[in-house]
Every structure is written in C-alpha cells, then in structure tokens.
Amino acid sequence: MDTRRLPYLVDLARLGSMRAVADVTGTSTSVVSQQIAALAREVGATLVEPDGRRVRLTPAGRRLADHGIDLLAAIDAAVDDLDPAAEPAGTVRVAGFATAIRRSLMPVVAEFATTHPGVRLTFREHEPTEALGLLEADAVDLALVYAFDLAPSAVPIPPSAAVGEVLWEARWGLGVPDDGPVPAAATASTSAEVLAAYADRDWIGNSRNSADEDVLRLLGSVAGFEPRLTHEADSLDLVDDLVVAGLGVGLLPHDRPVRPGVRVLDLPDPPVRLRCRPVTRRGRSSWPPLAAVLRALR
Structure with a gap:
C-alpha cells in the first residue's frame, strides 16, 4: 500500500x-x-x-x-525523529484563547528571541472548538484549549489529536455588582448557595463556548433553579460592563483585575476551575520547533 x-x-x-x-x-x-x-x-x-x-x-x-x-x-x-538534535527552526502556528496567548505564549516569543531565534510563532485567537477545528484541518500546529472541571465534555477532542498535560489552572467565581455592603452570599459555604442568592437575576453566558452555561446550569440545578441566560459575551471586559450596568451576573476569573463596581464571589464547594491544555495532531509533537514550544510552555 x-x-x-x-x-x-x-x-x-x-x-x-x-x-x-x-x-x-x-x-x-x-x-x-x-x-x-x-x-x-x-x-x-x-x-x-x-x-x-x-x-x-x-x-x-x-x-x-x-x-x-x-x-x-x-x-x-x-x-x-531523523534529526532530533538539529536546532529548531520554522514557524509554529498556534490557535488559542486570549488568556492563554497572553499568559503562556507571549512570554515564549520573548524567550525564543534569545534561545531559539529560528523559531517563529504566529497566533490566532479562537475559542477551543474553533481552535480544534483549525487543528483538525491542519491549519495550525498547536491549539491551546480550556475546559472547566465541572464541564469537561464541552470541548470534544478530534480523533487525530493528542491532548497534553494541564499547563495551568485558574479559579473562577461569580461576578456580581459591588454596589454596597458585602452580600450574604459572599460567606456561603457551597457554590449552590452563592448562585441561589442571585436566582432571580439575568445571567451572562459565553457567545462562543457553552462551557460557562454548562457550569451555571449544573450548579443551578443543585440550587434548585434554572439560570435565565439572557446575555452572551465573549469578552470578559464586556461581562464586567454588563454586571456594572445591572444587566446580569456571570462567571469571572479570580486572578484577573475587574473594573470598579464588580465583585467576584468565591464559589467554594464545588470550586470552579478552568484548566488550560495544549493539543497537537498525533505524531507532530516531536517536530523540533513545536517540541521546543511545548517544553517552554511546560
């Protein structure tokens, strides 16, 4: 054959x-x-x-x-593998979500200017499903994707892909208006109790990924209500704006500065964690330029 x-x-x-x-x-x-x-x-x-x-x-x-x-x-x-000792050289095409590009990839570019000058990285900002579609079509060499631990099936992995170990994780909470005294929900012992305190509010989902909605519906069901997903936003800055305007509440990361007027409440039990992983086409991770990028990310 x-x-x-x-x-x-x-x-x-x-x-x-x-x-x-x-x-x-x-x-x-x-x-x-x-x-x-x-x-x-x-x-x-x-x-x-x-x-x-x-x-x-x-x-x-x-x-x-x-x-x-x-x-x-x-x-x-x-x-x-024919020449694993060769100095890596070539363009590594990456698709990933904005936080991963800022947090993981941009520092690699600066590092490689000294350590691997022959390696060039190009970025495309995409949500996980979009990035995996580009990987499947061989339009990129590396996809950086995320999934919440409470909604791991929101991002189906193509059969031709290989998923790497978690690069980093971040705790997420509930973004609500910071318009007065600390709300009672801030001292709740479970995540369901936190959500239940805002059951009558409008909720904000993600316009390009169902993971946020899956997490909210799961925790809402535990709390005994169905979140009313009224708005969808891809930009976290826009989520901030919607919260400040009193138009809804939604998930936001703890490790990101928020604009004045937004408070991020802890979701203590179960915690909501977003995990970032690298995904490559099977058999490609040993390509020297890509292997160098993966080592730097780890």
Missing part, C-alpha cells in the same frame, strides 16, 4: 466530498478519485460507494481512514 494515497482517504472521511478534498489538496476531483481507486486496488477492498451524485465511505473505507490517522501520525513522528 502506498501511504502517500492515505491522506486523500482521511480527508474524504473528514470533509465528506471529493470536491472539498480537491480544494484542500490543490488538485482536482479526478486526481482524488484516481488516488482512492488505486488505494482500493492495493488493499483489495471497496473504499467508497455512490451516494446520489456524490460518494461516501464504505465500512471498510471508514476503518482504513481511522487507521490512516494513526499511520500518518507515525510517519510524521518518524520523519521528525
């Missing part, structure tokens, strides 16, 4: 049409069809079948595509 044909099948499984595969690979549909047909002859199995005016993978095609992800990752790793 000529493994150079496998990417066409893997991309067809991911993209769903030969036209899309041709666009991604810069070829034509006839070339894609020929490569997959040749692959079918080599493995002695039917890999695609007609589906109206398009084609779809057969069960054998799906199985081979799944194996293809691992095979291609192993090939990438083998090539990367």
